[in-house]
Amino acid sequence: RIAGGARRGGLTKVRNAEKLKTKYNLGPMNYVPVVRSVEGSGGPYANFDREVCAMRWGLVPSFAKNEEEYNAFKGGNSTFNARIEGAETRNLWRRLLDKRRCIVLFDGFYEWKAHVDGKTKIPMFIRNKDEYDGHVIPWPKEEAEGDEKRDGHAPLLLAGLYDTWQDDSNGSLLESVTILTMDPQHTAMEKVHDRMPVFLTPESALAWLDLRLPFTEIVGSVLKAAQAHAQSQLLLYEVSSLVSNIKNESPDCILSKKEYSAKQLTKGIGRFFKSKNEGAKQQETEGKEESSQVPTKVVNLD
Numbered sequence: 001r002i003a004g005g006a007r008r009g010g011l012t013k014v015r016n017a018e019k020l021k022t023k024y025n026l027g028p029m030n031y032v033p034v035v036r037s038v039e040g041s042g043g044p045y046a047n048f049d050r051e052v053c054a055m056r057w058g059l060v061p062s063f064a065k066n067e068e069e070y071n072a073f074k075g076g077n078s079t080f081n082a083r084i085e086g087a088e089t090r091n092l093w094r095r096l097l098d099k100r101r102c103i104v105l106f107d108g109f110y111e112w113k114a115h116v117d118g119k120t121k122i123p124m125f126i127r128n129k130d131e132y133d134g135h136v137i138p139w140p141k142e143e144a145e146g147d148e149k150r151d152g153h154a155p156l157l158l159a160g161l162y163d164t165w166q167d168d169s170n171g172s173l174l175e176s177v178t179i180l181t182m183d184p185q186h187t188a189m190e191k192v193h194d195r196m197p198v199f200l201t202p203e204s205a206l207a208w209l210d211l212r213l214p215f216t217e218i219v220g221s222v223l224k225a226a227q228a229h230a231q232s233q234l235l236l237y238e239v240s241s242l243v244s245n246i247k248n249e250s251p252d253c254i255l256s257k258k259e260y261s262a263k264q265l266t267k268g269i270g271r272f273f274k275s276k277n278e279g280a281k282q283q284e285t286e287g288k289e290e291s292s293q294v295p296t297k298v299v300n301l302d
Helices: 084-089 202-209 215-232 257-266 269-273 276-291
Strands: 014-015 029-038 048-057 080-082 103-104 107-115 121-128 156-166 173-182 234-238
Touching: 014 173, 029 202, 080 084, 080 215, 084 121, 084 173, 084 215, 103 173, 103 202, 107 173, 156 202, 173 215
Parallel strands: 014 048, 048 173, 080 173
Antiparallel strands: 029 048, 029 103, 103 156, 107 121, 121 234, 156 173
């Protein structure tokens, strides 16, 4: 549905959906949902359909000798993100800019903001505002806005590049993706981190997926739209330290810190934080209730 569905502009196919799992604390090297253009019935670069598929986050280029060479967790190169400003100067990215553009779909993402003490960092969750209505990527010659009411906030549409690597030992294929980043200057994100994803709107997403348009022709408008989106359509809020451990995986991860703290108190922790007067009143009440109760006789049933 987000990728446009089957509308008059083309078809949307779904592949490898079984690799996608609901995650509240997803990190690199996991599979993420990706929208890309695939050749349609109109011939090369004349007509494109769309495909929603699962790709592993952390790009392994087609020319890699082995997968571990681009696995940062095993001492390899880090390709989770790529700076869009220098993408045209590096062969790793340059060869993908015109023909292997894609969109990564996230409900939101975490970033760690430096504390004023300069020693600790505050986990933040970033997503689209509830009122933002950018749920669907349109087809050419189609209005960008959806024609029906959408439930929940719109997902983030992040500009990405993908590649396919083949394992020569068994012939298996690995499709992987990197997320493009940009300078967050003059947006709310610049107070959180020195980089931010290239956010796409429905309109700029349409251009990003149109492989007839060269990268150099669209990059300026894409970056301008990304900055405007980050200035007005993002919701940023502090979350608990749960997300600092990738093993923590629950809806609690995306709760605001205030909501998470309140939830913890309702689980019984709150009784240890009651004021002295409140505790004394409760003991007094309990004492009155006990004195008013009729003694109960215990009967041995053995």
